[in-house]
Amino acid sequence: MSRSILLCIGLLAALLIPWLLGGSETWSRLNDFPLSSLLVMLGMILLCWVVNTLRLRLLLGDQRDKVSPVKSLGVVMAAEFAYCATPGGSGGPLTIMALLARNGVRPARGSAVFAMDQLSDLLFFLCALTGILIYALFQHLSQHMAWLLIISALSMFGGLVSCVVVARYHRLVIRMGGRLLARLNVEPSTRMRWARKLLHFLAAFTDTLKLPPQTLITVFGLTCVHWILRYSVLYLALRGLGADLQWAWSFLIQMVSLSAGQFSLLPGGAGAAELTSAALLAPMVGKSTAAAAILIWRAVTYYFYLLVGGPVFLLMLGRPLLKKLMKNVYP
Template structure:
């Protein structure tokens, strides 16, 4: 119950922050927004689900026959709902692994698919950020934009270095974690079971990396299509409201806002993402325009996932797992 209340309060804060920022002008700006533009953005999200379904099936490799195309789409939609409804998106990977396991895919393979999916996302953001940095060299940037680019670059490259360190020194990390768990009085059988699961995951992840080169290129290409579509929503919202902001800066604002939402550990980053995006966007386009754009952006990329993905989640996994995810890390 407490998690449900937290989600409700987060959603309430997510709506109130832009409304307070924009004041009375926000509603009039929303009324003048073209309906065709809104339908196009919802269509882009539907296309994102199809693209992610194709990516999931490619990563499953020889296991894809165990999960039909319709069920693969359901896995994607249910996982997106879990990302949005749980603190820090913690329910997303659990949902993916649970649904794949129900269809005969081993948990280690399911976790490897998720890890490969995240690695592909990280590579895209590194490439996109590198492109923005090159573009920024030929622009006269304000001190605010220089600070945003610096923080983004440090965080992205830090994430890449962490992945390389874990991959290169995973045996040492297993030994060190085992010693730490021993000092915490964790039973030897439990430590051994966790180490065995980690080794199974690493083996499955290695098998995923051994997919045909053409398959991995297709996965990365689909990743690029997905994120370009999803991160174009705020840009299109601003254009529909008459604001002139370059796509690169709207991309950067979304990336930082959603990262802040993840660190806040609120469901879907609700409240934190709106507050961060408002602080970054308002000085560029004005308060009322920023407030209206944020409401449209979150309606398409957050509330839509909850409304449409929720029934799919309940059909595929049922209410018991939903309650389990909502209580995740409650202690």
């Protein structure tokens, strides 16, 4: 019951925050939004799923024959649903590994594919922020936008450095983790099992890194296409509402808002993402326009994922595993 209440609170907050921001004008702004623009944005999300399917199959390497193209698309859609339905997207990697394991892909290889996918995402955002930072040098920025840009860039760079440090000094990390678990009175057999899982993951991740350079470059190119499409939704929503905001700033607002949502305890960052984006967007385009744009943006990049991905998740994993997933991420 508590999990259902938490989900309902998140969805209700995601709807109420923009409505309270824009007031009665929000509905009229939504009525004026072109249907053709909405269809284009939904088509962009469908294309994102196809792009991510291609990326998944490339990362699987010699294991891709175990997962058909249709099932690969199902994995992507089900994982996106799990990202949106769980706090911090914690259900996403569990879904990917469970579905790949059902098709004969070892858990270590599945987790390595997910890690490589995340590393590719991290590299893209670091490159994008670097580009925006260079662009911002020739623009007049408000103080809070400048700080947002600097903090975001430092966070991305810190995340990348952390990944490199863990990979380079993984033996030291295992030893330190073992000592910590020992102080927490974790049984030696459990510590050994977790250490073996980590070593198997690192071996599989190393194999993934040994994919042909052309394959890795293609994966990164597909990553760029995916995020450019997905992060253009808010920009197109603002354009359809008649607002003139540069793409770079809409990108930065989405990245900061979704990052804030990751730290909330609500599914998909519902409520936190809307509140953060409203605070950043309203001073630039006005309250009613910001409210309508946020509702359109979240409808396309959040509710659409839940509505379409939910049935795919149930079809591929079933209701018992859905309950198990929810139990794991909503203790």
